[in-house]
Amino acid sequence: MIAFDDLTLAYDREPAVHHLTGRIDRGSLIALVGPNGAGKTTLIRAIAGEPIASAEGGLRVDTRRIGWLPQQAEIDRAFPIDVTGFVAMGLWAKIGAFGALGRKGRAQVAEALAAVGLPGFGARPLSALSGGQMQRVLFARLMLQDAELCLLDEPFAAVDARTTEELTALLLRWQAEGRTVVAVMHDLDLVRRTFPEALLIAREKIAQGPAREVLSEANLARARLVLASDTARRRDAA
Numbered sequence: 379m380i381a382f383d384d385l386t387l388a389y390d391r392e393p394a395v396h397h398l399t400g401r402i403d404r405g406s407l408i409a410l411v412g413p414n415g416a417g418k419t420t421l422i423r424a425i426a427g428e429p430i431a432s433a434e435g436g437l438r439v440d441t442r443r444i445g446w447l448p449q450q451a452e453i454d455r456a457f458p459i460d461v462t463g464f465v466a467m468g469l470w471a472k473i474g475a476f477g478a479l480g481r482k483g484r485a486q487v488a489e490a491l492a493a494v495g496l497p498g499f500g501a502r503p504l505s506a507l508s509g510g511q512m513q514r515v516l517f518a519r520l521m522l523q524d525a526e527l528c529l530l531d532e533p534f535a536a537v538d539a540r541t542t543e544e545l546t547a548l549l550l551r552w553q554a555e556g557r558t559v560v561a562v563m564h565d566l567d568l569v570r571r572t573f574p575e576a577l578l579i580a581r582e583k584i585a586q587g588p589a590r591e592v593l594s595e596a597n598l599a600r601a602r603l604v605l606a607s608d609t610a611r612r613r614d615a616a
């Protein structure tokens with residue numbers, strides 16, 4: 379589904395992702411992990427098709443049906459829209475941004491809200507949701523996109539244990555439906571428990587494979603070391 383070929387992504391000539399080679403197979407459920415500043419968000423944004431200041435090497439993504447779940451901080455919750463209107467954005471590819479939602483669309487939105495545990499929340503303004511409820515709403519929108527490739531940036535940040543458990547079950551369901559799911563993750567215990575596969579990066583690739591093996595103490599220590607020495611080298615050069 380995704381192939382990296384000596385991929386380097388940089389801002390202001392500082393590489394955030396460095397000489398990354400590898401692939402993510404169709405149907406994978408994979409966690410993208412690494413220390414702060416490792417390049418995870420940069421990489422997932424590039425996969426989503428966002429232009430990055432400077433890109434070298436190859437990045438191939440084998441579908442245009444991509445669904446994106448941004449970090450919550452990137453969403454303007456004060457925007458005057460209700461939950462139905464927001465979740466319905468997931469249908470834009472089908473009905474267009476200005477198309478009428480219609481009875482079928484409304485039913486699909488209601489079904490998605492029920493699937494994320496928020497039945498009857500459609501008329502609430504976005505600003506009246508808790509953080510965990512907002513995360514469920516983002517999952518509902520992604521669900522309606524019916525994407526082949528689902529990309530999620532820190533989907534469980536600031537979400538309680540029960541919500542995390544319920545939303546994780548959705549990721550597993552999407553994988554069982556044949557979708558490819560890539561999620562930037564910080565909770566390594568959760569990754570070990572629920573993700574079959576992980577890709578650990580520290581600008582460069584540290585390891586990829588079964589999550590429990592990738593997240594060994596030795597690999598995590600190497601990731602921290604690579605990032606710290608890279609950062610120190612940049613500081614000395616500055």
Ligand SMILES: Nc1ncnc2c1ncn2[C@@H]1O[C@H](COP(=O)(O)OP(=O)(O)OP(=O)(O)O)[C@@H](O)[C@H]1O
Pocket residue numbers: 389390393394412413414415416417418419420421
């Ligand atoms: N828009 C930008 N302009 C310049 N530098 C940036 C920009 N976005 C990110 N960077 C830099 O690129 C590097 C990688 O950042 P990125 O956000 O991809 O890391 P991350 O692994 O997602 O980090 P975190 O776990 O802290 O969210 C960092 O050094 C960061 O400062």
